[in-house]
Amino acid sequence: NAGVTQTPKFQVLKTGQSMTLQCAQDMNHEYMSWYRQDPGMGLRLIHYSVGAGITDQGEVPNGYNVSRSTTEDFPLRLLSAAPSQTSVYFCASSLRTSSRGEQFFGPGTRLTVL
Amino acid sequence: KQEVTQIPAALSVPEGENLVLNCSFTDSAIYNLQWFRQDPGKGLTSLLLIQSSQREQTSGRLNASLDKSSGRSTLYIAASQPGDSATYLCAVKGSGGSNYKLTFGKGTLLTVNP
Secondary structure (H helix, E strand, C coil), rough: CEEEEEEECCEEECCCCCCCEEEEECCCCCCEEEEEEECCCCEEEEEEEECCCCECCCCCCCCECCCCCCCCCCEEEEEEHHHHHHHEEEEEEEECCCCCCCEECCCCEEEEEC | CEEEEEEECCEEECCCEEEEEEEECCCEEEEEEEEEEEECCCEEEEEEEEEEEEEEECCEEEEEECCCCCCCEEEEEEECCHHHHHHEEEEEEEEEECCCCCCCCEEEEEEEEE
8 A cells, every 4th residue: 555645745936826736545545635844833634534525624724625536646735825824734534433533644745836 | 502622732842751631621512532643734633532531542652631521622632753743633523513613722833852
């Protein structure tokens, strides 16, 4: 299993540009989520999904959109990038009914918005 | 709202020393607690996961304990090595309707000096 994969690893955008951060997992996990990590703030939840076709907002959803058309993929869209969205983005997944409930994280996408 | 605090924020020890990292959380209604390791510029690696019904988990030189009623967890690292240098993150998963979400502490930056 590849686990949780994210692309791209690095990205530089100009203010106002749009882009999609890709996330995929091959573990048949129901739960998928996006976090952002900022110095001094820790990791904060952006959006999450409990299964295909179901998404909801986390703590810091403004400026981001998500969709979940398949179990495997959970892309994060920035419609109009702002410097405040400069951050490291992590995708995570877990089984919904697992007794362990362990969450697995991707390697991250480092985004800079100029 | 769940809040997770990690003390100390940074710790520097000589090689071979045993050490304890602390994590506290404000809401004891948790599903599980997970300890992660993060190397500079990298993603999160899961170290140990403790279910709410468990008191401790061990993996090699690592031992994590959980006192759910008092809202505390500790990560004990025995015979520390320079390769243990990293940031250690504690995260709790809420129970009930919040059992998808991890709330993270800000981490402890550990440096083990040769």
